[in-house]
Every structure is written in C-alpha cells, then in structure tokens.
Amino acid sequence: MSCPTHRRPEYRKINKDLFVLTYGALVAQLCKDYEKDEDVNKYLDKMGYGIGTRLVEDFLARSCVGRCHSYSEITDIIAQVAFKMYLGITPSVTCNNSSRNEFSLILDKNPLVEFVEELPAGRSSLCYCNLLCGIIRGALEMTHTTELTHNQTISGGHSKGPFVQEQAYFY
C-alpha cells in the first residue's frame, strides 16, 4: 500500500515549550484534585489512553507502517517512528527478558520534564509522565494487533526530576 501524500509536517507542529508548560499545569491541577499519587498516576494514564486512541489513526495514516510481527518490531516503531513524530525524540530500547516480551523505552532527554525542577513535597510516587504510557496503551489497543497485545499492559513512566531517565515497560 502506498503512503498517501503528506501535508507538510511543519503545519502540524507547534512550539514544544507551550506543550511542556501546559502539561505541567495539568499535572499540578491533578495533584490538587487527588491526594494520592496513585490516583494522579491512574488519571494521567486514563487521559493518555483516550489521547492514544485518537492519535493512532493519524499516526497510521502518516507513518505508513505495516503490520508488526513481533513485540520487538512494535517497540522499535513506537521508539523510532512514533516518539520521533510526536515528541521529536528517539528513546533507546532495551529488552528486559529472554522471552522478548518486556522492553524499556529509555528517554535520555525527556522534553516533558524540561521545566520540572523537582516534584512537589510528598509526591515521591508521582509518575509525572504517565500520560505517555497511557497514550501508548490506547494507541496499541486501537491498532487491533490483538494477537500481539492481548495481555499487554503498560506500567512505569516514573520521573522524579529532569535528571531521571524515563522508562516505559510493556509485557
């Protein structure tokens, strides 16, 4: 299948700082609303899930990626194509087990935490970037790669500051 003509990517881009600061405001609002970090994390994941289910259609149309035949292939596409397309970065991928069904995406430079000096006091369990995990979960579910993702869950996404690597596992 040939890839449809793309609109110039430039038209689909905005300044990163605006997004990063707006995201920070969102997390701050959730911290105000929910006392427990666990609840904030769940909410960010749920919110991300909704975003992922909507973004994936655009992703498939623009990336023209074909069907994947392994977890490893899926992970590589998330890291090299999706992250690059949406956040302008390419996480490195490591496989965590011999079954090759658990991976880490390691963001050496995470734009989402660029303005984060430290997490608020008493928020040490906050997964600041959990939205990203939710987005991946939602996007994968919508791709109907059921034979590959049937039992898939995504956890992780901790960020205790700008110097901490960001990780997302799926298995």
Place this chain on the structure above:
Amino acid sequence: MSCPTHRRPEYRKINKDLFVLTYGALVAQLCKDYEKDEDVNKYLDKMGYGIGTRLVEDFLARSCVGRCHSYSEITDIIAQVAFKMYLGITPSVTCNNSSRNEFSLILDKNPLVEFVEELPAGRSSLCYCNLLCGIIRGALEMTHTTELTHNQTISGGHSKGPFVQEQAYFY
C-alpha cells in the same frame, strides 16, 4: 542589540495534535472539577498567566523584538511573532475603538479547537481557549512595559465550537 544565535527551531517543535488533545483533556478535567463555567474560565486564565510569565523570557530571547511604543505595536507583535512562533498561526488584528487601545485578535483557524466537535451540554459560557488570554496577560506583565500595560486587562477568548472565530481583547 544583536540577536543571539538561535538553536534550530525544529528542535523546539512537537506535533500539534498531541498538544491539542492534551489541552482538551485539561479542559475536561477542569469542567469536572468546577461546576461553573466562570470558574473554569478563571482557572484557565490563571494557568495561562503562569505559563505566560515563563514563556516570555524565551520569547524575548528568540524573537529579538525591541521595546514597543504603542498598543498597536504590541498587538502586532503578539499576532505576527508570538502566535506564529508558538502556535504556527497568525491571527488578524482589528482595532475596536478610536483611542486605539482595544484590539481583537481573530483566529480564523484555531488549532486548539481542531478536535472539538461541540462544548459539553450546559457549558455554553465556557471560554475554551482562555488559556491563551492568560498567557498573553502573563507575558505582558513580565515584560514590564508598565507605561503601556498598567491598566491592561484581557478578557474574551470564547469558543463555542471549531467554527467560531477566536477573539481576544485587551484594553
């Protein structure tokens, strides 16, 4: 004063859809938290204000704009430089009074409402894009152009759907 060497603008950009959907999730969360539209509007403005106070430094460093000597000049810079830099669009500007201290920024194409089909029921007074008004307010306050902005307030920013023009007044 010469403008410092810029980093390649591409590095500062991310996909617009990710921002637009995240912003939608933020507004939805606020609608859940606050019963009255007025309170949501206030919160978006307050949040935008905080973002504006942080963005403006980056804006001044990268845009190299000089001191403005009239409301009209300020408005043109907001429309032609700031909106273009951060949202990739250029609102048209109209002056609303003979004193030339009240303007409208009209966004014929507003990226923030791209995925908005309609506002939730009972939310007819919601200023969906009020974050933008807050950002402008915060940024102006931080520029210390006090002789021009001393009594300035920003209101407006209504969006009742994607087909409604976006306006921001300041006077």
